[in-house]
Amino acid sequence: MRVRLKFQKYGPMKFIGHLDVLRYFQKAFRRAGIDSEYTTGFNPHQIISFAAPLGLGLTSDSEYVDIGLNSSEAPEIMINKINEFMSEGFYVTGFQMLEEPADNEKKVSAMSLVSSADYLVSLKDGYCLGLDINNIEKFNEVFSRFYDRTEITINKKTKKSSMLVNIKPMIRLVSFDESDYKNKLKELLLDLPTDKNNQSSYFIDAESKAEIYDNNIKIYMQLATGSVANLKPELVIEAFCNDNNIEYNPYAWQVHRLELYTHKDSMDKLIPLSRFNK
């Protein structure tokens, strides 16, 4: 049986890199006595795969990991069981049993499903962007001007070369305020029934673990994510800074992932990964 877990990663755990998070979960499942499925051979390991690795220093409300189980209790019981063994900074908020693929279908990995992600990028306290835009009104105005351009080109560097890329099409939403962001997001989402808990899945409505800063300068954005097109929020901020003669300081910004989405074949509407059970 395949199960998709949703979890939050926050606080000091943002300093734990992706591979260590993988090891952490393997050990946590063993502590919790979860009946994990193992590969065979001399070095058996748990069947486990993450949807979209989170970079060092980032926090998240919606990380997804697919695991293989031999047996399971009810989703609610399983969530509680796992959370009992989580360290501060990891909190499991969803447990969803996935549909077995039909005979003619291939197994889809969580990673291949992801098409976009929502981020909240906040300016950390103690960093100055320049005297003239260090208040919210001014910042929002300057950022809007940047985003309203028809093309935003950046110099994307690869190992061998660099090329100019227009990232504007990969930015699907920008907002500076939570309720405005939620309204805009509604337009983009596929209409789904509100009650998401049933026999095969259980979700906890957990408070967002995004860090809050006094300066209140922040941007909500939805960016293309995944194998087809991928844009990191840091690149958007860097482009914005370059565009406004602000020195880009990667340590000045806290990036927090809010949600990961997929979309059904031809439809343009998004589905949060937690509502897609394949």
Place this chain on the structure above:
Amino acid sequence: MRKLALSDEILLSIEKPARYIGGEVNMRVKNPMDVDIRFCMCFPDVYEIGMSHLGIQILYDILNRREDTYCERVYSPWIDLDKLMRDKDIPLFALESQDPVKEFDFLGITLQYEMCYTNILQILELSQIPIYARDRSEDDPIVIGGGPCSYNPEPIADFFDFFYIGEGETSYDKILDLYKECKQSGKSRREYLEMVSQIEGMYVPALYDVEYNEDDTIKAFIKKYEKAPDKVKKQVEVNLSEAYYPTKPLVPFIKTTQDRVVLEIQRGCIRGCRFCQAGMVYRPTRERDLEYLKKCAYEMLNSTGHEEISLSSLSSSDYSQLQELVYFLIDEFGSKGVNISLPSLRIDAFSLDVMAKVQDVRKSSLTFAPEAGSQRLRNVINKGLTEEMILKGASDAFSSGWSRVKLYFMMGLPTETYEDVEGIAVLAEDIAREYYKLPKEQRQGRVSIVVSTAFFVPKPFTPFQWTRMDTPEEYIQKQQLLRKKINEQLNKKSIKFNWHEAELSELEGVLARGDRRLSKVIYDAYKAGCLYDSWSEHFKYDKWVKAFEDNAISMSFYNSRERAEDEIFPWDFIDAGVSKAFLLKEYKRAKNSSITPNCKQLCYNCGAKVFACGVCFNNQEQAGDQTLLIDNPGQDLTEVEHEG
């Protein structure tokens, strides 16, 4: 939420920030306001090494069982953070509370190898604690040293308030209870230390003075405080069989050298190899109870979620119930995705069967530790195994499917000749030939033999404590001879040769048998930039040489001198059980190539019987022949090797 001592910006600009954030699984959480004593336990090396150390896990557990004490941890900040902390004047902090170490009552530092001495000074300096004990005030933590190197603490005596000689299980309660009493009755630091010297096993260096002869040897070791003991007696956990064992060890987030459950099955070793300090100072050999170990294994795997368990001891094959324990582990946990990692074992039917069960034979290699190339020299070091046993073991392993072998040797052993050195090449060649005796269809391609040689370093409390150590030039000459010899042989392409750096071992030799005059050299070397000396990429030999020159101290005085039988050694004030007379007798037997039977065969009255426990009092049945040692690969990768 836990607050961190370092800012996001610092943590994201250094390597592996997880080294400094604490919060690991099974970390003890207490409110520092609720305890009387704050104890910071330190392993003076990088986190991944320090977190792999069993001793600290045991002490962490013992101290935290006390309600009035909160024991936390600190490790050496890596070079990158070291620089930032100095630039920004950030005091070193403990991982649990993230509070500065200088606010603690105690800083306990484990001394596992000599080459960590400059790291100790780094810990003190970054903690903003005066480096010299004499400069510390009433507000500074009491700095304690313990572990193997405390069997000669003199080179670093000036940096410590006291040393705990022996096993940590026995006396911490006394030390902490006394501290509380002294604090309540307003006693001074000096008064506390004088009282500590009355607890058996505690060495307070400030209470003693050393006088030297004109030839720089020690004339006398003099008490400055009348009540201080003449001899400091090693502490031994007498009832090890069921002595408390930490069943909830810490589980780090990042991969450390021991990313597994470690189960200590016994302490001490019956073999009495004459070069081995652990084999002498951990006497008498004591076993843990089988049923207790089974219970511990179960609890530890559950509490950590580790996918591997490894047995720890100096010579596992001598554990009387090894077969039962190993088969229990395989039966009970093998099917649950737990790897069983085997420590040093003699090659026999049992070990080959077990190895074939727990690992992929084709991918793993066997490690043999003959230590010396000729039978004569193996007798000198009391490694009682013969060439026949080695070849038979190799042959058995080859026919069971192995084709990769690692061989460990030491060069520079007392009485070693060029013939002995060449013997290493010959033995490797003979092992290769054993492989080709197999019918071709049973072979897995070409045999691979890796020969590694370390530079022998004489250690205190061993029969070789009197001996002269080779100079680096002599060692390098032998190394070149060996390489030439290997390359002259038929199977030269199957034999790879690694060796240890001579200069590092030379310094290790000086620090191992050094005296109090070395503290200034260590201090100067540290101030000149020496740090992480055990990491060959950071070892700055020229800076050490200069520090010795500046202090007009010669390394050869400590290394290249055969000591007189009646010379007073810096560590003679320690009573380790094993007597100096016994060690000298053993040294003489070594020079005659005489073998001394192991503790189970015959008692040679080494002196450890005074502890009234362990093998000294169990029936001494005949122990099996000592044959080969085989190891599981990938156990400890901290040693640096050169390829040749």
